[in-house]
Amino acid sequence: MSAPSDRSLARRLALAVPTLWMAALFLTPFALVAKVSLSTPALSQPPYAPVFALAEGAAAALDKFGELGVAAYRALLDDDLYLASYLGSLRLAAIATALTLLVAYPLALAIARAPRRRRAGLLMLAIAPFWTSFLIRVYAWIMLIKDEGLINHALMASGLVAEPLRIFATDAAVVIGVVYSYLPFMVMPLYAALEGQDAALREAAADLGAPPLRVFWRVTAPLSLPGVLAGSLLVFIPAVGEFVIPDLLGGSDTLMIGRTLWAEFFSNRDWPAAAAVAIVMLAMLAPMLVLYERLQMREAGR
Amino acid sequence: MAGAGGGAPLVRLEGVRKSFGAVTAVDGVSLEIARGEFFALLGPSGCGKTTLMRILAGFETPDAGAVILDGEDVSATPPHRRPVNMMFQSYALFPHLSVARNIGFGLVEQGLPRAAVAARVEELLRLAQLEGLGARKPDQLSGGQRQRVALARALARQPKLLLLDEPLAALDRRLRESTRQELIAVQRRLGAAFMMVTHDQEEAMATADRIAVMRAGRIEQIGAPAEIYERPATRFVAGFVGEINFIEARLVARQGEEARFETADGPLLARRAPEWAGAMSALTLALRPERVALAPPPDAANRREAVVIDATYLGGRSQVRLRLASGLELRALAPGGAELWRPAQAITVSLDPDGLTALAPETAR
Amino acid sequence: MRAGATFDRLALAAGFAFLYGPILLVVLYSFNESRLVTVWAGFSTRWYGELWRNAQLMEAARVSLVAALASATLATALGTLAALALTRPGGAVRGLLAAMIYAPLVLPEVILGLAFLLLFVALGIERGLLTIILAHATFTMCFVTVIVKTRLARLDRSLEEAAIDLGATPGRALLKVTLPLAAPAIMAGFLLAFTLSLDDFVIASFASGPGATTLPMRIYSQVRLGVTPEVNAISTLLLAAVGLALLAAAALGAGLGAPARNEGRG
Numbered sequence: 001m002s003a004p005s006d007r008s009l010a011r012r013l014a015l016a017v018p019t020l021w022m023a024a025l026f027l028t029p030f031a032l033v034a035k036v037s038l039s040t041p042a043l044s045q046p047p048y049a050p051v052f053a054l055a056e057g058a059a060a061a062l063d064k065f066g067e068l069g070v071a072a073y074r075a076l077l078d079d080d081l082y083l084a085s086y087l088g089s090l091r092l093a094a095i096a097t098a099l100t101l102l103v104a105y106p107l108a109l110a111i112a113r114a115p116r117r118r119r120a121g122l123l124m125l126a127i128a129p130f131w132t133s134f135l136i137r138v139y140a141w142i143m144l145i146k147d148e149g150l151i152n153h154a155l156m157a158s159g160l161v162a163e164p165l166r167i168f169a170t171d172a173a174v175v176i177g178v179v180y181s182y183l184p185f186m187v188m189p190l191y192a193a194l195e196g197q198d199a200a201l202r203e204a205a206a207d208l209g210a211p212p213l214r215v216f217w218r219v220t221a222p223l224s225l226p227g228v229l230a231g232s233l234l235v236f237i238p239a240v241g242e243f244v245i246p247d248l249l250g251g252s253d254t255l256m257i258g259r260t261l262w263a264e265f266f267s268n269r270d271w272p273a274a275a276a277v278a279i280v281m282l283a284m285l286a287p288m289l290v291l292y293e294r295l296q297m298r299e300a301g302r
Numbered sequence: 303m304a305g306a307g308g309g310a311p312l313v314r315l316e317g318v319r320k321s322f323g324a325v326t327a328v329d330g331v332s333l334e335i336a337r338g339e340f341f342a343l344l345g346p347s348g349c350g351k352t353t354l355m356r357i358l359a360g361f362e363t364p365d366a367g368a369v370i371l372d373g374e375d376v377s378a379t380p381p382h383r384r385p386v387n388m389m390f391q392s393y394a395l396f397p398h399l400s401v402a403r404n405i406g407f408g409l410v411e412q413g414l415p416r417a418a419v420a421a422r423v424e425e426l427l428r429l430a431q432l433e434g435l436g437a438r439k440p441d442q443l444s445g446g447q448r449q450r451v452a453l454a455r456a457l458a459r460q461p462k463l464l465l466l467d468e469p470l471a472a473l474d475r476r477l478r479e480s481t482r483q484e485l486i487a488v489q490r491r492l493g494a495a496f497m498m499v500t501h502d503q504e505e506a507m508a509t510a511d512r513i514a515v516m517r518a519g520r521i522e523q524i525g526a527p528a529e530i531y532e533r534p535a536t537r538f539v540a541g542f543v544g545e546i547n548f549i550e551a552r553l554v555a556r557q558g559e560e561a562r563f564e565t566a567d568g569p570l571l572a573r574r575a576p577e578w579a580g581a582m583s584a585l586t587l588a589l590r591p592e593r594v595a596l597a598p599p600p601d602a603a604n605r606r607e608a609v610v611i612d613a614t615y616l617g618g619r620s621q622v623r624l625r626l627a628s629g630l631e632l633r634a635l636a637p638g639g640a641e642l643w644r645p646a647q648a649i650t651v652s653l654d655p656d657g658l659t660a661l662a663p664e665t666a667r
Numbered sequence: 668m669r670a671g672a673t674f675d676r677l678a679l680a681a682g683f684a685f686l687y688g689p690i691l692l693v694v695l696y697s698f699n700e701s702r703l704v705t706v707w708a709g710f711s712t713r714w715y716g717e718l719w720r721n722a723q724l725m726e727a728a729r730v731s732l733v734a735a736l737a738s739a740t741l742a743t744a745l746g747t748l749a750a751l752a753l754t755r756p757g758g759a760v761r762g763l764l765a766a767m768i769y770a771p772l773v774l775p776e777v778i779l780g781l782a783f784l785l786l787f788v789a790l791g792i793e794r795g796l797l798t799i800i801l802a803h804a805t806f807t808m809c810f811v812t813v814i815v816k817t818r819l820a821r822l823d824r825s826l827e828e829a830a831i832d833l834g835a836t837p838g839r840a841l842l843k844v845t846l847p848l849a850a851p852a853i854m855a856g857f858l859l860a861f862t863l864s865l866d867d868f869v870i871a872s873f874a875s876g877p878g879a880t881t882l883p884m885r886i887y888s889q890v891r892l893g894v895t896p897e898v899n900a901i902s903t904l905l906l907a908a909v910g911l912a913l914l915a916a917a918a919l920g921a922g923l924g925a926p927a928r929n930e931g932r933g
Contacts, residue, residue, distance in 0.1 A: 010838040011751070018749035018808070019760055022767040025805040029782030032789055107682035110675035122679065124917065129686050131859065132909045133866045135883050135890065136902040140689035143696070143894050150692060183686065200394035203361055206381040207388045208408030209459065212671060218407070222398045234773060241775020243869055248890060258777045265781065266872075275785070278778045289770060296769045 030282075037072050037275035072276035081260065082277065086284065088255040092171060092246075093239035096178035100186045100235050101228060103179060108190035108227075109220075112197075123191055130184040138177055138248050145173055145249075169251035177245040182238070186231040193227025194220070226295070233292040237285055257281055310373060312337045312495050313358070313463060318367035320353055327353040329519030330367070335463070340489050341497045342510035346542065350519040355465050355499045359388045372462055382411070387461035391468040393452035395440035401451050402427070402436035408459045422458065429488070430454040446477050453485075457492070464489075466498040470505055482509055503543045507531065515539045531590075533574075537661050540588040545621075547594070547632045549587040549653075553579045553660075561660070563587065566628035570653065571603050576660035586661045593657030594634035596622060596643075602652035608632070613643035624651065694906060697899035714900040724885055724901065731865055731882035734796060738803035739860035745804065746811025746860070747853050751841070753812065754819045771806045772813070779806055780873030787874065794876030802874040803864040810863060811856035818852030819845070858912045865905070 076082045111122045129137060144151050145167040152164035167173050197220065205215040243258035250256070257277060265274035311334035320328040327350045335341045343351040356362045357369060360381030369377045376384055387408070395404050402423050409419040427433050430450040440448055449472070456464055469485065470478045486509055489496045500506050506513050507527040514524045515538075523535040534540035537548065551563035551570060561575030565587075572587065579585055598605060611623040611631070620640045624632045634651065636642070643649075697715075701708035718724060753765055771779060783802040787794055822845065830840035846853075868883035875881065882901075889898050 010841055011755070014748040015752035015758075015760060015764065018745045018752065018812075019764045019767075021745055021808075022749075022764065022805070025783070025786065025801060026767055026771065029786040032785040033778075033782050036785055103682070103685065106674070106678035110678040110682070113671070113675055114679075124913075125683060126686065128913055129690065131862050131913055132690065133883070133902065133905050135866065135868055135886055136693060136905060137690065139886075139890050139894075139898060139902065140693045142890070143692060143899075144689055146894065149894075180685070180689070198392065198394065200390050200392050201396060203359075203381070204388070204390055204394035204396070204455075205407065206361075207359055207386075208455070209382045209411035210407075211380075211382050214411065219396060223396075237773040238775050241777050243775075243777050244887075258775055261777050261781065271785075274781060278781050281775065282778060285775075289773065292773055293766055293769050297765060 033275045033278050036271055037279045038070065039072075039272045039275075072270075072272040073280075075273060076276055076280060081255070082257075085255045085257040085260040086280070089240045089242075089257040090284075092174055092254075092256060093178070093236050093242075096175045096182070096239055097232050097236045099175060100179045100182055101232060104183055104186035104190055104231065107183075108187045108194055111187075111191055112194035119195065123187075126187045126191075127184040134181060135244065137181055138245055141173070141177055141180065141249060142168065145176070168249065169254075171250065171254055173249040173251075174246050174254055174256070177249045178235070178239050178242065181245065182235040185234040189227040189230035189234065190224060191227075193224040193230075197223050230292070230295050233288055233295070237288055237292065240285060241281055311335060312339075312372060313497075314368075314370040315354075315358075316368045316370065318354070318357060318364045318369065320350075320357060320362055320364050326519050328357065328364070331516075331519070331521055332367075333514055333521060333524060335495055335497060337495055338493045339495050340486065340509060340511045341495065342506040342513045343497065343499045343516060344503060344506040344513050344542075345501065345516035347501055349516040351499045351501075351516050352467065354516070355388075355467060355497065358463070358497065359386055359465055360384045385459075385462045386465060387456040387459055387463075388465040389452045389456040389467065389469055391471060393440075393448050393472070395448060395451055395455075397440055399439075400436060401432060401438050401440065401443070404440065404451055405436075405455045405458055407455065412459060426454040426458055429457075445473055446481065449473060449481060453488070457488075457494075460492075461494065463495045463497060466496060468500055469498060470502075471500075478505075485509060507543075515542060517542075532657070533659050534588060535662055537586060537588070540659070540661060545591050545633055547589045547591065548661075549589065549630065549658075550584070551587045551660075552582055552584050555581070560655075563658075567606055567626045567630060570658065571655045572658035572660070573655045574659065576662075578662060579660060585663065588659045588661055589632075589653055589657050591621065591633040591635040593654040594624075594632055595652045595654065596634055596636045596649060598650065598652035603655050604653040604658075606651050606653065608649055608651050610643045610645055610647040610649060612645055613640040615640040624649075690906065693899050694903045697896060697903040699896060699899075702896060714896040715904075717897055718900050718904075721897070723880075724882070724897075727880050727882045727885040730796060730799075730879050734799045734803060734871075734879075734881060735861045735864040738800045738807060738864045739857050741800070741804035742808035742811050742860040742864075743853060743857040746808040746856055747815050747846075747849075749808065749812040750815035750819055750849075751845075753816050768809045768812050771809045776867075776869035777873075780870040783870065784873040793878075794874060795878040796875075798874045798876070799871050799879060799881065802870050803860075803867060806870060807860035807863045810859050811853075814856040814859065815849055815852045818849050822848055855916045858916050862909050862912060865908075 107126060111119060111126060114122055143149055145165075146152070147164040147166065147168060149168065151167075152161075155161045156164065167176070201219050201223070202215050205219045206212070210218060241258040241261075242256060243262050246254045246256040246259045247262070250259075261274050261277045261281070264270045264277060313333075313335040315331055315333050318328055318331045319326070329350070331350075331354060343354060345351045353362060357364050360376070360379060360383075364377055367377075368375050371384070371386065396407065399407070402420075405426050406419045406423045409422055414422070423436065427436055430453060432447060432450055432454065435443065435447065440451065443451065449469070453469075466485075470481055473481055482505065485496075498506070498509065507530075510527060512524060512526055513530050515522045515530060517538050523530060523539045525533075530539060531543055534543060534546075540546045540548075549565055549570070551565045553576070554562045554564050554569070556562075556575045559573060559575060561572045563570040563572060570587070576585065595602065606626055608624040608626050611625055613620050613622045616635075619635055619637050620643065622634045622636055622640075622643050624634060626632065632651075696707075698710050698712065699707055700711035700713070749764060749768060753761060753768070755761070780802075783798070783805070784794070787798045787801075792798055826848070827840045827844050830844045831837060835843065866883060867881075868887050871881045872884060875884070882905075886898060886901060889895060
């Protein structure tokens with residue numbers, strides 16, 4: 001089965017170089033995160049007392065496992081702030097994901113149903129914002145929804161409201177920010193799932209007596225479920241750990257775990273706590289990550 | 303044409319026209335399909351046959367003309383309200399639904415109770431010889447099984463007219479023949495009208511009661527298979543439906559049914575005279591290769607001296623290419639092997655007067 | 668049919684208004700004479716002039732450009748190699764590589780950033796421009812891989828086999844046939860890696876030290892203080908740069924739409 005080119009030096013290098021790179025710069029750091037999460041905080045530079053140094057080798061590391069500190073993890077349990085942050089993140093990410101799906105579906109459907117020659121352009125238009133600065137896109141919403149922002153300005157000028165609507169610095173603002181920022185990631189897989197559908201299937205359903213709405217519910221929607229799943233994972237997983245959006249748009253009471261991690265790290269300089277927060281977040285997201293990876297692999301296998 | 307009496311046709315198309323942009327796909331088609339008839343639309347790809355079928359199904363709305371179904375004008379009726387069902391070329395089986403749910407799809411839309419749907423689905427599974435496969439998904443079936451699911455699904459609602467889009471195209475050669483016979487058997491048993499679209503003349507000949515040959519959006523000829531084959535109306539039909547020889551000729555005289563022609567290779571006698579041709583008018587005669595006799599009896603009509611160009615063995619018989627004195631090339635079919643005919647061999651042939659058909663001149667388009 | 672067409676038109680109009688409205692407002696107000704965002708006081712380019720005189724901002728822009736150029740170049744090389752490796756099926760190492768490539772596309776940035784930082788600290792590399800480049804190259808190469816791999820998967824493999832059949836060594840076939848055919852996707856991958864690096868705030872914050880501050884880090888500290896016309900102006904310039912990059916990519920016919928289905932972050 002294997003073609004001669006599989007054995008060529010170039011092919012072997014092509015596999016080895018990126019694998020080693022990713023192992024060194026992506027996999028190793030996670031081991032370090034786990035390790036630091038088991039350390040105790042210190043006020044030195046770096047601000048943690050290492051449990052074992054890299055140089056000590058595996059044997060020494062095994063010895064030390066007996067005396068690993070789980071202090072950082074115990075702190076996660078003891079302090080309500082962490083639990084509230086995790087739950088807040090899950091809740092806001094879930095609401096935002098659902099809303100993103102609601103906004104993205106009609107758009108993806110309309111692009112998929114557009115004349116063939118216009119589809120590529122429309123899709124490009126839908127995902128182009130992803131290329132533009134994330135920060136700027138979030139910033140644009142500050143401009144819009146602040147108490148003295150453009151939306152309130154317009155509403156009050158038109159006399160629709162007397163008091164400015166309080167959207168900025170609320171959980172609602174965070175949800176809006178997530179929906180807006182992550183919309184392209186929902187549109188892409190939805191479009192792929194909808195556009196790939198054989199038009200004959202919809203015609204067959206109509207031919208068998210289904211009016212347009214029934215065709216949608218019985219054929220189009222169920223066949224787009226893989227796209228719904230992929231898009232939801234693409235939005236939900238990063239949204240759970242989002243920092244910029246809750247920090248810029250949320251209120252001081254908006255608890256999200258990415259923000260808590262950031263605070264532990266940059267403000268409290270408690271690296272073990274930040275690492276423990278990251279490890280728990282990773283464990284929480286692991287099932288979804290695995291599901292997402294499976295989807296990607298299956299896609300790639302096709 | 304009142305009511306749904308036995309004499310009234312099931313389908314009547316009146317001057318149906320459909321364009322896509324600058325392309326006229328269907329250009330003024332009128333035809334009738336009788337109840338219980340197996341009708342075939344035959345033509346090369348791009349001739350408009352698929353568009354015509356989609357107009358019958360309701361997926362396209364004609365720009366002009368009317369589609370009368372069972373006495374009712376359905377030209378503007380959407381597909382889900384037509385008593386017409388279609389078997390798609392790709393079968394279009396719903397990949398997310400089981401075989402049983404695929405077959406029951408239209409019954410659910412009819413609002414049938416669950417038990418009635420289940421019973422009818424069982425019945426259809428039996429009819430399609432798919433017993434025990436109801437729980438499978440379409441991708442777990444063989445090509446032939448998928449074809450039968452598609453047929454069962456399209457028949458579930460007992461349509462007055464079943465449309466079949468290239469129903470055998472996706473099957474391999476072996477399966478095609480048996481499936482063709484099954485299709486005919488099902489059609490006879492149900493007594494419903496079937497309309498099949500195909501580009502395969504052999505398939506159309508073998509299955510249909512009547513065939514309409516289409517070309518460039520128009521119907522060239524409608525008739526029974528033998529009629530289409532033996533008495534093609536136009537040069538296009540003659541050429542599209544099997545091999546044929548063309549001989550340029552001039553009508554000399556008419557004697558009752560018979561006609562005498564003059565050609566570059568001498569006089570020709572034909573048993574059927576064209577009613578439309580006047581004396582001395584130039585026309586084209588068509589003759590099937592099997593109507594060229596290679597070892598004619600001495601008293602045979604239309605004898606000619608010919609030279610063999612070459613011979614190709616086709617299995618059981620051979621195609622022999624000949625040249626007449628005028629240089630005209632003819633193809634003949636002869637039993638036996640190709641080694642019987644040597645290039646440059648001089649032989650005598652005869653052109654069967656029963657097989658000579660005068661073709662109408664090409665109409666301006 | 669007709670109801671569906673109306674629905675589609677509405678969905679497109681509403682969807683694109685939602686996507687582009689806020690961005691266009693930023694651009695519009697960057698030309699506002701007034702310092703107050705809600706009051707339109709006439710057209711002016713004065714804020715662009717102020718940008719020019721802001722030395723800190725200019726220095727941050729320089730750091731960002733250098734980091735983006737260097738990391739995108741690295742990421743393109745590594746990502747293209749990974750894509751070539753992943754277009755062949757099977758193998759445990761390939762499975763590992765694939766798993767490592769897809770994860771950073773969705774992993775929360777704070778986790779990635781923290782992980783990079785701890786690595787650099789453990790290795791004793793001083794944090795600054797170099798560490799930003801390494802971190803950015805690592806996470807953007809995954810995007811390059813996905814884009815190039817999609818293109819390679821669509822290529823007819825028999826083209827490369829034909830080259831080998833005609834006497835080319837596998838290495839030369841790769842160089843002379845496969846890579847040129849994948850060039851538009853490789854270019855698109857580079858552009859995406861470049862803009863992602865230019866845009867990144869979270870990972871850069873972890874990976875950089877006191878010596879190197881990137882443009883997004885500067886913008887962020889300004890944004891935290893509130894809406895200002897200067898931020899509008901710098902945003903507009905960034906948007907224009909990305910717009911040009913996108914147009915270039917479209918002109919290259921890179922087909923950014925299709926591979927983008929696998930991309931996953933903001």
